[in-house]
Amino acid sequence: MTDKIQFNHVSKVFTIRDSNERKNGIKEFTAINNVHFSVKVGEFLTLVGPSGCGKSTLLDLLGGLTKPTSGQILIDGKPIKGPGLDRGIVFQQYALFPWKTAMGNIEFGLEAKEIPKKERTEIARHFLALVGLSGFENRYPHELSGGMKQRIAIARSLAYEPDVLLMDEPFAALDAQTRETLQTELLRIWEKTKKTIIFITHGIDEAVYLGERIAVMTSRPGTIKQMIQNPIHSRNLDEDIRSTPGFAQARHQIWDLLREEVHQSQAFERKNETA
Amino acid sequence: MTDKIQFNHVSKVFTIRDSNERKNGIKEFTAINNVHFSVKVGEFLTLVGPSGCGKSTLLDLLGGLTKPTSGQILIDGKPIKGPGLDRGIVFQQYALFPWKTAMGNIEFGLEAKEIPKKERTEIARHFLALVGLSGFENRYPHELSGGMKQRIAIARSLAYEPDVLLMDEPFAALDAQTRETLQTELLRIWEKTKKTIIFITHGIDEAVYLGERIAVMTSRPGTIKQMIQNPIHSRNLDEDIRSTPGFAQARHQIWDLLREEVHQSQAFERKNETA
Amino acid sequence: MANVNKSVTVTIPAPGRIPFSFHWLQKLLKQTVVMMVLLFLWEVAPRMGLVDQTFFPPFSIVAEGWWGLAVSGDLYDHFLASILRSLSGFGLAILIGIPLGLVIGWYPLANELLNPVLELFRNTAALALLPVFILLLGIGETSKIAIVIFACLFPILLNTINAVRNVDLLLIRSAKSMGLGSTQLFYKVILPASIPTIFTGIRMSGSASILVLIAAEMVGAKEGLGYLISYTQMNFQIPEMYAGIITIALLGLILNFMLVSIEKKLSKWKENANG
Amino acid sequence: MANVNKSVTVTIPAPGRIPFSFHWLQKLLKQTVVMMVLLFLWEVAPRMGLVDQTFFPPFSIVAEGWWGLAVSGDLYDHFLASILRSLSGFGLAILIGIPLGLVIGWYPLANELLNPVLELFRNTAALALLPVFILLLGIGETSKIAIVIFACLFPILLNTINAVRNVDLLLIRSAKSMGLGSTQLFYKVILPASIPTIFTGIRMSGSASILVLIAAEMVGAKEGLGYLISYTQMNFQIPEMYAGIITIALLGLILNFMLVSIEKKLSKWKENANG
């Protein structure tokens, strides 16, 4: 398999206002530092790391919403120019347009692609069915439960057929049952469509359950600490894979890796907050 | 050990407005049905069940915020008269008073108990320290992270020294790392104070990790489906207990129990929603 | 001000509430009774000499006066004159205020530069400028409509500016990630997201348009409800004066009702668009 | 209307933004320049004959007139008279509106009964009632203050009612679970939770108080800024008339500024209390 995405020694530095100082000082702040890895075509990569380590920043860079301070990001061997419909982003909060119905939201990206109305509706219906929400076409976001909203957001990203799907903790705000259902559904969709997926999460269980490979990041400034090839392959989706010993073992490995990082980052935050 | 709490064949029926009918009809709606179990002094009981099965209703009854339609609930052998400071409730959403500081919130219950100002401050400081938030006395809720808010809510319930702590999915909205930290802290507090705790959750992991006994409820109308004595006793809090085979086994048992209930309840909801 | 109504209506149950099915009818009945009582007091108080009958005639006499004006067609003429002025001023304010607000909100520099000037104008009581408008624009329709425009413009303008500036960043990022350009972003995201806030401004302007117009019509007009009131007052046609006042109140009610209906329609995608 | 501001301010970065430390000073400078340009136009337009100099004198002449009034002490007298009336009417409206609103909001029956009456009054343009107030209360201070009360009362009253009715149910339940009785609940939860919404009403009333007063002072007054304007207009002291208008604008700015400051102080526990 060829590389779909390549991070070449990417760093991102923010200049932020220093709110502690009266004199409106500016501070440099390294969010991610020398990130270097690649993702293969059709791969499902999960990315875990402590809060604030730069996971979302990494995704923004990939989405073309911000530019790296140094280094380069390549997609299909070409550097990223800006946002584009070849990559679909699912944001942590369901970023649905509240004034559009479920259908309208799914069609949104298609409109930007200038696909004719009729075809648009057809495609949208297809993806609505794919995420199991046929019959909810005309609901507004506020009339949908959290899980449904996130499924619409996923359908929207799938609808304009991006090669790469970037997902930033999409299931974080959901309750456990819905989350597990959606995880299973996502795997089904991935198997059906063979997209390249980068999936950010806080949850170790989630990372192990979903990822072919799992990238563990260090705390701030974030770099890739380790890449783990996930030993669990048999994906019988209706089985309680999470209760198998293999799962427990993979989970434990990542737990250990993350533990030091989380402790480190929490100590850092507590120091900052009481200051 | 004696029984702290007794549910004697408790049912709760709501009369609700029937929004489908034009004529403002009324409908009877059984939320929980013939719930019968008891909790021992100092016990940590977790309660799992599908969404909408009546877990919160059960807690409201216990808190004295609503009255059962039939049956009786006894605390220390006496029937419940109404809300009282012998029971502390931690609600799912952090129900902090936004116009009070962290300290003020913790003192709130103490004010109702008419404890003098000075003593109040002392007690509040003590519990603030207990939940690891010394130094955050004067923060307003909006200046605290989600995890911190929930810790304040727990401290508030502990502060007025209730015998029973009722917790309704207190960690549901938190991210995974914070949640695990708080779970560990809660167990520490429980071991220290030996309160009777009823803890509602959606998460199987959470139920297994925390509960001495685990009550599994059926879907609507809710009853107790099964009481499981949790086999995991060794509580070395710094160990990754979640990755042990024992944990996986208990988890699996509950997963199987819940699976049929969840499926049943989801089918029911989907039917309702598309209607 | 992007106001998202997050709160829950607390209907504290009144003791001994009546079965629900009659509720609506009952409410209407009760409200009618209250109205009748008020009208009865209005009728009786002057007749019993509690207030001076010359200056506060009983309701029946006012109603008679109203009927007289209505039958002669005078009332209709005045009403028409007022509503035309009010609507044209109001409409022009909308036509000016919204585009201007969108532009100013979109360009931070424009907002920065104009902010103090707008604040100054907003806080200048429109009626203080009445003499200036008359001096510069004469006593004809122009000056009356101009003062209505002035009074209506600032609520609309400032709400529009705020609306644009407070569009949820997440939605903007989301749209950008789907490859929308600046123009499309404006039409497809900024504009629809701003509508509810803009409408708050429009509704505020609605009542301002009537208030100010009445005052303007009292000075130098030949028709309109404000003229009717001042004219009848000068001519000791006190019942007709009250008839004019009642008509203005009705005009206010109607305009408000219309605006609330439009608002509801335009923001049906919002959780609680409260009137 | 319990308005919770949930939105994020989008500061779209202007190209070539200047280093931050100078930003504040720069802003002030730019704004001053805009003001100067406006004043310059005011000076030049009449001098060049673009507008009639008699009725639109250049700014310097108006400033001279303002200075003359200020030195003679007349301006101070008028200003004082206006601000005293405005503040007493406004203050009384607060004293009546808030308690009344609290009671009406607290008892659903009261709200149900009075709602249509309040709606009717709220939509009655205050100035339409000016003749009635004069007829009933004479031309003295009473009628002027009464009309200010009328204009200020309804925004405060209706906002207070809404505030009480929209207190977060969760907070009420939380307080009840801590054993608070009705009275305590009212003072410790309902009241503080309502303050921000009530203040929105107060701020709306603030500008209404000035607007209506100006109109009232134009009729049947012997001092006050409204009187100053109409008197100087009648006596063709046009620069002095503009001086009066400027003073009113300043009065409006000051009152608004004061109210916003108080509001900020009282709702410092809110995320974004926007002015």
Next chain:
Amino acid sequence: QKEKVAGTGDGEYETLKMNYEGTVGQVIYPELAEELGYLEPLELEWIGNTTSGPASIQNAATGQTDFGGAFNGAIIKLIASGAPLKSVIGYYGSDEETFNGYYVLEDSPIKDARDFIGKKVGMNTMGAHHESVLKEYLRQNGLTDEEIKQVTIVVVPPANTEQSLRQNQIDVAVLGGMLRDRALEKGGIRKVFSDYDLFGAFTAGSYVFTEQFIKENPNTVKKFVEATAKAIEWARTTPKEEVIARFEKIIEERDRKEETETIQYFKSTGIAEKGGYIHEQEFQVWLDWLEKSGELKKEEISLDDLFMNEFNPYEVELKKEE
């Protein structure tokens, strides 16, 4: 829209339609002239009702209307403030039947000018006739400027004037016409002085045009003044009942949703001179007064700037008499 007619010879009117403001419930002399046919072929175009004299002449000055009318003192003030206006004919005044009285309650301590100090006088407009007459009265009775300043003037809507007096919200009420008759019917009030007591019969207010309008439309203005003068003479010399009946007819025909009640109280025109001819004294009084009180600088304005009688058809006749 004004219709311009070319040429400046006699009978060729530059403007045929004249915009003006009327008065609620009353008939002004140009309207009477139109009714009597004196004004033809000129036509009046009603654009609304005036709220006060000062507002009326201000509207004339800004071109809202073609002519306006006000108290002579107000006209002087406006001309002094830079608006080039000229009075062409008088249109109201006081005589023994038609006058403005300064009334107090029967048991009021106010007996003469000195008693006014510190009291409130209610009137329906400021800066005009009522105020100037009051100040002139106070001045003639030896009050200093300082003392005059202590008399407070309160603007009261006409409908409230009597009520305000009876409710002690004002100490003195200026009443004229219908208001006075109605108040006297009820009784309990007494007059301290009136403008007629002070000056005798005199004309107090005039119609004005802008100088520019007069320059551009000499024939129109001439015709207007002629017609108005003749209408005034008609009203001065026709029996009261007949005048009232004619007024009633006009009011009913013009259909401005008015009552004819006020008109029943008409007693006389109050205009002192034939055809509204303006005497120097009628402006000189106020000019002196304004100069003395410091509102005008000495010699800032001469009488020639203020008025002209040359369009008045009775000028020749009256000049001879002088």
